[in-house]
Amino acid sequence: MPHSLQPPASSLQPDARAIQAVGLTKIFRTYDRRPGFWGGMRDVVDRRWKELPAVDGIDLKVPAGEIIGYLGPNGAGKSTTIKMLTGIMRPTTGTIRVNGFDPHRERARYVRTVGAVFGQRSQLWWDLAVGESFELLRELYGVPKAVAAERIARFDAVLGLADFLRTPVRKLSLGQRMRADLAAALLHDPAVLFLDEPTVGLDVVTKAKLRDFLRELNRERRTTIVLTTHDLQDIEALCSRVVVIDHGKVIHDGDLEGLRTRFGGGKRLALTLRQVAPALPELPGVITSWQRRDDLHLVAELAEGADIPAVLQRLLAALPVEDLKIEEPEIEDVIKALYGGRS
Ligand SMILES: Nc1ncnc2c1ncn2[C@@H]1O[C@H](COP(=O)(O)OP(=O)(O)OP(=O)(O)O)[C@@H](O)[C@H]1O
Numbered sequence: 001m002p003h004s005l006q007p008p009a010s011s012l013q014p015d016a017r018a019i020q021a022v023g024l025t026k027i028f029r030t031y032d033r034r035p036g037f038w039g040g041m042r043d044v045v046d047r048r049w050k051e052l053p054a055v056d057g058i059d060l061k062v063p064a065g066e067i068i069g070y071l072g073p074n075g076a077g078k079s080t081t082i083k084m085l086t087g088i089m090r091p092t093t094g095t096i097r098v099n100g101f102d103p104h105r106e107r108a109r110y111v112r113t114v115g116a117v118f119g120q121r122s123q124l125w126w127d128l129a130v131g132e133s134f135e136l137l138r139e140l141y142g143v144p145k146a147v148a149a150e151r152i153a154r155f156d157a158v159l160g161l162a163d164f165l166r167t168p169v170r171k172l173s174l175g176q177r178m179r180a181d182l183a184a185a186l187l188h189d190p191a192v193l194f195l196d197e198p199t200v201g202l203d204v205v206t207k208a209k210l211r212d213f214l215r216e217l218n219r220e221r222r223t224t225i226v227l228t229t230h231d232l233q234d235i236e237a238l239c240s241r242v243v244v245i246d247h248g249k250v251i252h253d254g255d256l257e258g259l260r261t262r263f264g265g266g267k268r269l270a271l272t273l274r275q276v277a278p279a280l281p282e283l284p285g286v287i288t289s290w291q292r293r294d295d296l297h298l299v300a301e302l303a304e305g306a307d308i309p310a311v312l313q314r315l316l317a318a319l320p321v322e323d324l325k326i327e328e329p330e331i332e333d334v335i336k337a338l339y340g341g342r343s
């Protein structure tokens with residue numbers, strides 16, 4: 001079939017293009033280095049090996065056309081998962097099907113159906129100009145010239161590529177490089193897109209444009225997207241579902257609201273006082289902590305399931321309350337807690 005008549009990748013095998021991973025595990029074998037020169041010498045003959053299960057039995061199913069946020073603290077195993085899903089890394093155990101392929105074993109055919117952006121590292125040729133890289137990829141994926149030109153024009157409108165099409169990749173700023181990488185990952189209209197920290201280094205305006213663009217891509221092309229990000233706005237704008245991992249295991253799989261209920265802790269009472277209170281009432285088991293925003297603005301963290309009317313009564317009796325508000329935990333705080341202290 002001539003290239004021009006080939007259907008876009010995303011219309012191939014509509015049922016087969018979802019992601020399915022079962023029992024996905026990656027164990028890294030590393031060794032503890034002994035300190036100093038003699039320690040180094042001893043390491044040569046007697047290595048103290050240890051095994052790190054970076055990804056530890058993950059089951060993940062992503063239906064075609066879904067955008068999921070793949071979240072978790074530093075070192076949780078996000079990038080390792082994505083490397084296995086993209087076929088870059090071989091799983092220690094477990095099986096993966098994406099677009100009907102085994103990513104690692106059938107890599108050559110598989111890569112034509114997926115795109116990947118790793119914020120930490122460029123997929124482009126360091127010494128080639130951005131435009132030349134695009135041309136190489138176009139050839140590699142067999143995208144007709146006119147189609148590629150049209151797509152690049154579209155990417156340019158969103159990402160602003162024109163200014164650096166002739167610049168060698170190694171001379172790009174971080175943000176420019178990210179934009180070039182994104183365009184490169186999308187040139188062949190992949191059915192599945194893996195984005196590992198794609199908004200790192202982008203300015204606020206470009207971030208917003210990129211989110212709009214990804215939403216549009218998902219709507220128009222039904223592109224399945226797996227997104228790893230530390231940016232709450234990315235998650236809120238894009239992800240209908242969030243999978244949170246920690247120590248290589250899934251600890252939450254559901255919507256953002258579910259994440260809030262599950263990890264957000266109890267409600268909070270925000271009080272405004274008429275005058276400074278000499279002492280704050282302690283209600284062990286009901287109020288878990290007090291925070292002072294300033295002398296007159298206090299927040300009581302309530303234990304989960306606390307009897308709110310009863311607490312209110314006690315507080316109104318004990319403090320000169322002018323105003324009060326019941327606050328739900330902010331999703332931002334939930335994410336911060338997830339990314340900051342490990343669960
Ligand atoms: N090639 C490797 N060899 C040995 N250990 C590795 C290797 N790659 C990653 N690790 C370890 O595996 C664990 C998971 O790393 P991974 O990069 O997947 O985390 P992450 O969730 O992407 O974190 P971050 O938010 O920092 O990007 C970490 O403890 C890391 O040190």
Ligand SMILES: [Mg+2]
Nearest residue numbers: 078079080196
């Ligand atoms: Mg990572």
